[in-house]
Amino acid sequence: MFYLIGLGLGDVKDITVKGLEVIRRCTRVYLEAYTSVLTVGKEALEEFYGRELLLADRDMVEQAADEILKGADVSDVAFLVVGDPFGATTHSDLVLRAVNAGIQYRVIHNASILNAVGCCGLQLYNFGETVSIVFWTDSWKPESFYDKIKRNREMGMHTLCLLCATAQGRKIYEPPRFMTVAQAAEQLLEITVCVGLARVGNDNQAIRAGSLREMASSDLGGPLHSMLITGHLHPLEVDMLKLFSDPEGLNSLKMTDSSTYTS
């Protein structure tokens, strides 16, 4: 039997009693180590389970799945996943490989962020599509998550934003990185391009284009003020707005998979 076992979200004792029993009787126990990030180390798990764990990084699960499944038709093999086993596509792939190899499988579920997020008091029934927010680079600033959040809000739905977290994995020279809530909020502020206008038509009129964050700390002087929040932008519009923006600001708007910005 091939067991996919969820470890839950917290520490070693978040495993279910059933899961723990299975782990203790399996021939081999793999620990998935890439789609989620453990809050406790492999050593702590090994000590609590009383078992050696074999680390399975993304390369291994994708390329050496047969090795993981080896012998699972005649003995028990466990594959441990932080949270619930079905958060990531790769595990569906493992299940399909097992079935194709005539190996039976069983899932032992556990809490994952997708349901545990209910602890904040928002009703899970009212969540729309989940979005992922990844780290922006100078040249790659995906913002499709913004449109999904907007769509959810239009329907009165909450949006769970999964923040980029890369564990050690495919590339050993890439250190783990975890996006903070502050960084995510920063990117959200960045994505909303506003134009502030003050005293339009007067000699001392002022126009200022920039992110919502920039706008929040702007001072355009005396009344009257107006504010625009941009929708889809034509390249010419972007060029115009740059006249009124910080050189560092809107120049970074070379979005690649953008729908808000087109350039």
Place this chain on the structure above:
Amino acid sequence: MFYLIGLGLGDVKDITVKGLEVIRRCTRVYLEAYTSVLTVGKEALEEFYGRELLLADRDMVEQAADEILKGADVSDVAFLVVGDPFGATTHSDLVLRAVNAGIQYRVIHNASILNAVGCCGLQLYNFGETVSIVFWTDSWKPESFYDKIKRNREMGMHTLCLLCATAQGRKIYEPPRFMTVAQAAEQLLEITVCVGLARVGNDNQAIRAGSLREMASSDLGGPLHSMLITGHLHPLEVDMLKLFSDPEGLNSLKMTDSSTYTS
């Protein structure tokens, strides 16, 4: 400390190791017995935990919350919930009461249908709003879930349909009822009103109005056939369609919170 502890979805051993430890040391342990339905009995849980469980039905949680929380400021009280503790609003209410009474609380999460549904292979990130399908009565046929499913589909999202399950609870004379997948599918078929037309303009033309289910087993004879799927219906349109429908069929279209039917 007031503990809200998820029991998971399956049997007694789906409790987490952490949850089990807490249960065994608590002064009182309540078992929530209304928003979800246990797959194992109270006795099986009591035997596995080695503890007596106090059954908390909806009335008790809503009206005798203070009794549940009593003493939780100086000793440990546990409240057990099938699945994860934050599936139902009432538990937020308990948490708020605890906080207002100066009682600390902790949540021990577990799998719930909202994340465990990933076991079917559909990606959880691609789920839209969750809908509830309740039992229809002769006079009450809510169908707002249909529009939500439609909206999700328009956006390419999957929809989890929670099927009505009433445990023993508020009304002791109401036996537990659990909607089957077949019953839910039946209601979905019922909700889609179609009109079939055959050989329009010919002497032997045929028009037939009914649910998608009725239509699937209809026989309107030789070619050519056309089919309509109705949107919002004006009362006059409903009256007309009744001319072409089974007397038992469209007469049941007195929807109360309907958006597809208006009558």
